[in-house]
Amino acid sequence: MPTLYPSRTSQKLKSVALVGSGMAGLARIRDTHEVSILSFHGLCEGMGTDRVLDWSLHLPLEIFRRVCAFLASNYSVVSLQSVVDRLKAGAKLEPNSVVLTFDDGYASNYHLAWPVLREFNLPATIFVATGFLDGTEPMWFQRLDLALGTSAKPFLDWKFPHGKDRLPLGTREKRQMALGRLLPELKRMPDEDMLDEIDRIEQALGVEPPAVGALPEPMRPLTWPQVRELAATGLIEIGGHTHTHPVLSRCHPEAMHGEIFTCHERLRQELGRAPKLFCFPNGGQADYTAETIALLQGAGFEAACTLRSGRVDQNSSLMELPRYGSPESVWEAEATVSGAFEAVKAWRKTARNSLWSFLP
Ligand SMILES: [Zn+2]
Structure with missing residues (x-):
């Protein structure tokens, strides 16, 4: 889902400050047993076209490669299903672990992201909007x-x-x-x-x-044979992201039902097994309801990702897993997955509370 941030300068400056001050390194060595889930969309490389306005959805390949190299040498990149299994079993989460996810189902996940993931042996989950892949119409x-x-x-x-x-x-x-x-x-x-x-x-x-076939290159969807090939590698999990990518809370109840069950059924037909993982389009608190979660569970989904920032811990709800937006640099990736952003937030809260305790 596009966000089209006019400027992310403040986020970038914060990342540089956190990493430069050593805060990110300190946060990483804490024994937190928490997981950071990162969300990406498509990637781009030499596709310099002026036909796409919202480039925030398509991270340059070189940055993605550097983020993956950094994560591979400093963190444990694990599959989303393994995190879900641990949460279901009440088992401890692996410390310093990171999950990689991609939303929508862009062809660049196959052409550009997969070779990098394979090189570093990193698992990832791709959440696909099944109607987009069916080629019926663009999102x-x-x-x-x-x-x-x-x-x-x-x-x-x-x-x-x-x-x-x-x-x-x-x-x-x-x-x-x-x-x-x-x-x-x-x-x-x-x-x-x-x-x-x-x-x-x-x-x-x-x-x-x-027409879907006439979309500019970065906007094009994966094909089903590409999805099957990725799923067969054992490194890539395929999850659902509705059929036509609506904001689910804005749908009539029957339409919401159709979006979830059609997506589930199309994935089952194309992959030969029922999908277990889902991610909400747009992903904010107001973008799904209790009814959405009940429908997902009824369809057989075990877990769902939001786009609400935060780290997954023992108490996270399986149907509302927090996730961070796509980092735009290695520094931003480090500040995010290290927990430095969260540590600063917690420190500010504690400092504020202790300050307030001295006030009349
Ligand atoms: Zn999306």
């Missing part, structure tokens, strides 16, 4: 990205909750800003209304909905 945020990125119109008028606004599309930066403003608005809408709105935006921009 809704890809349609929006392409409509805004390729339209010949100079602007788009859109009715925001506070009133109508004109989004200029004169430059690539303006098109990216328009995408950044529309994405959060669309994610808040009921799913059916949101899809109607994407149709309307495409019409207003004079753009046809793209």
Whole structure:
């Protein structure tokens, strides 16, 4: 799911400070028995195209390779299923362990990520939106990205909750800003209304909905034979990520049921065994409900990942495992997986509490 952060400078500066101060190293040597789950989407390499606006979903291969090299020599990279099995058994989690995950099911997971994972012998989980892989239609945020990125119109008028606004599309930066403003608005809408709105935006921009086969290279999905090949390696687990990638809490109950059970069934048909792992599109607290979790359990999923930051420990709920967003540098990876970010948060809380205890 796209996030299109306008700037991650503050996160980067914090990472540099934490690693530079030795805080990340100190956090790593604590005996925490906690696991950090990292989420990636696609990767890119020499695909310099101006046809994709949201590049936050496609990490440069070189950075990914350096992150993997760092993790392979400093951490224990384990499979998500092994963490789930330990949690289910009430067994201790392996200290300094990290799980790698990829969302959506991009072809670059096969072409670019897999050779690196194989080189360092790192397990990973790929969560696929089964309708995206079936090639029936692109995911809704890809349609929006392409409509805004390729339209010949100079602007788009859109009715925001506070009133109508004109989004200029004169430059690539303006098109990216328009995408950044529309994405959060669309994610808040009921799913059916949101899809109607994407149709309307495409019409207003004079753009046809793209066919999956015509998507720019970084946006393309894995094929089912590639998924089967990856699953057969024993190093890659395949999990579910719905069928059409809606925000599940914005779906009607029947649609939510269909998204979960169709995804489960398509994976079972294509892989010959039932999937056990799932990850919520968008992944925030408001993006799924208790009913979503009940449906997942009813379908047979054992665990589900969110995108709420935090480390997995003995008390983590299997159906709401916390996960960190994709690191954009080795420094950010180290600050994240070492637990340094969490250690600083805990230290701040303790410092604040002890300060408050002296106040009248
Ligand atoms: Zn996603």
